[in-house]
Amino acid sequence: MEELLRLENLTKTFPEVVALKGVNFSVMKGEVHALVGENGAGKSTLVKIVSGVERMDHGGALYYKGNRTEICDPHSAQKLGISVIYQELTYVPELTVAENIFLGREPVLAPGIIDWKTLRAKTRELLSRLDIRLEPDIQLKHLSTAQRQMVEIAKALSLQAEIIFMDEPTASLTEHEIRTLFKIIRELKSSGVTIVYISHHLEEILEISDRVTVLRDGEWIATRQAGELDIGGLISMMVGRDMNHLFPPRTPGPPGEEILRVENLNRGESLRNISFSLKQGEILGFAGLVGAGRTEVARAIFGADPPDSGEIRLKGKPVSPRSPQEALKCGIALVPEDRKEEGLVLSMSVEHNITLGNLNGVCRGNFFINHAREKQVVDGYIKDLQIKTPLVTMEVRRLSGGNQQKVVVAKWLFIPSYLIIFDEPTRGIDVKAKYELYELMYRLVQEGIGVIIISSELPELIGICDRILVMHEGEITGELVKGEFSQEKIMEYATGGAYEKETA
Ligand SMILES: Nc1ncnc2c1ncn2[C@@H]1O[C@H](COP(=O)(O)OP(=O)(O)OP(=O)(O)O)[C@@H](O)[C@H]1O
Ligand SMILES: [Mg+2]
Structure with missing residues (x-):
């Protein structure tokens, strides 16, 4: 096989790191080459250098193709045939699908x-090649993250790239879309296009790639044939030690008193007769395909999209938050799915983003920020969640x-609550940090806080939940308790029975 791209002695120094x-x-030309490593290992930085967004050090x-080349800007990368799908999507929400695809090349x-x-x-031709049913004239702002x-x-694809870098392309895709x-x-591979594929989904990596390169803390660790690797081996190269369990051990106590009861929640077409309860000490999961209504349930309880009818009781008292502010006052928090849009102030520091939602928690008297307390809080979360940042004062965008x-996640955890709903909390998070986050959820539950987790990763729900509710087209179609969990059963409920027929 012929070598397409080679980076030698690639170093990138930022002021802080x-x-x-x-x-x-x-x-190599025509291969699918996966790039893996923990959060902050340097994967996206490598992509940015190859695509001309960042410059490498001297x-x-x-x-x-064998020639030494300088890539000074994104345009010269594009001219060479290098295309990138960035981790942070770069669409223009006001423009249509067609306009976004051919922006500047209409x-x-x-x-x-x-x-x-x-x-x-x-x-239309491009979309049908991708097996996507979307109208060219629809504005991007009306689409789901997956569709965008x-x-x-x-x-x-339209740029006719010779090599496409995909930085976490499947982070928010459904199983069907991933298959597509x-x-x-x-x-693409059989037509000679080369793919560099970045993901934290290690099963995917082993399935789709020919070779795998592991980075750790900015250093090259190994490049291997995917066929020679298993998940355990891949993880130990990534984290630098063996990790025998993906989920922390847990011995749940008997369920305590009821924290949340939801009765007959309805909202337009998207939610129908949603009823369930959550008891102290249990972790409740929501499974279902993207669009099944899981996020809508969360947003209804959180007051972001209040229900048309139905009742919500928190610790026995009826509540009906009409806005997120009201929900927070009641003690309900939601770690949103679309964190960039709803969660962060990118130009602010790490520490201020964490404490922003609960300044009272770091104040002395009414006015003064207690810096010692703030530092203690922020350091605690940095340690618990393994947030990799050289300084707490660094802008979050970096x-x-x-x-x-x-x-x-830290920001929402710091807001005192009785109930925390996590919507896809581990998306884009590496395997070790996931483990820490699960431990943290276990701790919350032990402290008596209600935890609901919405996730599209069935192994994750099965690994950490005590009970799983499955949704399909706005309704709860199934309930499973620990001991009877299986991916097949969940998929059956999630597809309204279609899955069984498909696989039979
Ligand atoms: N513009 C910047 N200024 C300062 N530091 C930066 C900047 N961009 C990236 N970094 C730092 O470089 C390191 C590598 O970041 P990078 O985004 O490449 O990681 P990654 O492997 O893509 O991680 P993830 O899996 O979380 O996406 C991190 O420590 C990050 O904070
Ligand atoms: Mg990245």
């Missing part, structure tokens, strides 16, 4: 006059993707 330290990395070199009838017919036709990500992938993406990756997510 050295993100990459003399990394050598080589990609002393490193980049070879493309087909024209005459200078300045866009050829809408061709634009739509080309978009697919548009991004269509855009990369893998099919496309295989097709943390790696996974570490930004941990900051949001």
Whole structure:
């Protein structure tokens, strides 16, 4: 096989941290090469250098098709045939699917006059190649995260890239969409396109990639054939030691008094007759396909999208929050799914993002921030959640993707609550930090706080929950208690029975 891209002695120094330290990395033409490592290991930085967003330090070199090349800006990367799907999506919400895909490259009838017919036709062709049912004219702001990500992938395809870097492309895709993406990756590969694939889903990595490179703390650790690896081996290379369990041990006590009771919640078409309860001491999971209504249940309880009818009781008292502020006052917190949009002030420091939601918790008297207390709080979360940041005063935007997510989780944990709903809390978080987060949830439950977790990772729900409710098209279609959990049963409820037929 022919070498397409080679990085030699790649180093990247930021003022606060050295993100990459003399990394050598080589990609063969037509392979799927996975890049793995913990949050902050340097994966996205490597991608940014190859795509011209960041410059490497002196002393490193980049070879493309055997020639030493400088990539100074995104445009020169694009010209070489290098395309990137970034971890942070870069769409324009106000523009349509077609406009986003061909932004700046719209087909024209005459200078300045866009050829809408061709634009739509080309978009339809790309989308159908990706097996996505989407109208070219719909604005991105009306789409789900998963759909927006697919548009991004269509855009990369439209650039006719020779090599596509995918930075966590499946983080918010459904199982069906992941299958579709893998099919496309295989097709691209057979037509000679090279893929560099970044993900924290290690099963996916082993399934889709030919070779795997592991980074740890900015250093190259190994490059191996995927076929020679198993998940345990991959994890120990990533974290630098063996990790025998993905879930911490737990001995749940008997369930205590009721924390939450929800009766007959309805909201438009999206929620129908939702009833359930949560007792002290238990972790309750919500399973279901994307769009089944799990996030809507959370938002209804949190007052973000209040229900049309139904009753919510918190510790026996009826509550009906009409806004998130009211919910927080009642003691209900929601760690949102879309953390970038709803959770963080990117230009603020790590410490202020964590304490922002509960300044009373770090104040002395009414006015003065108690800095010693603030430091203690922030240091505690940094340790508990393994937030990798050189300084607590660093702007959040400069943390790696996974570490930004941990900051949001910390922020919500610091707001005193009786009930915390976590919506996809481990998305983009590495395997070791997941473990720490589960331990933290166990601790919350032990302290008497109610914990609900919405997750699309069935092994995660099965690993940590005491009870799982399954949703399908706005309704709760199944309930399973620990001991009777199985992926098949959950999928059966989640698809309204269609799964059984499909696999039979
Ligand atoms: N603009 C920046 N300024 C300062 N430090 C930065 C900047 N960009 C990245 N870093 C630091 O470089 C290191 C590597 O970050 P990077 O985003 O490459 O990690 P990653 O492997 O992609 O992690 P994740 O799995 O969380 O996405 C981190 O310590 C991060 O804080
Ligand atoms: Mg990253």
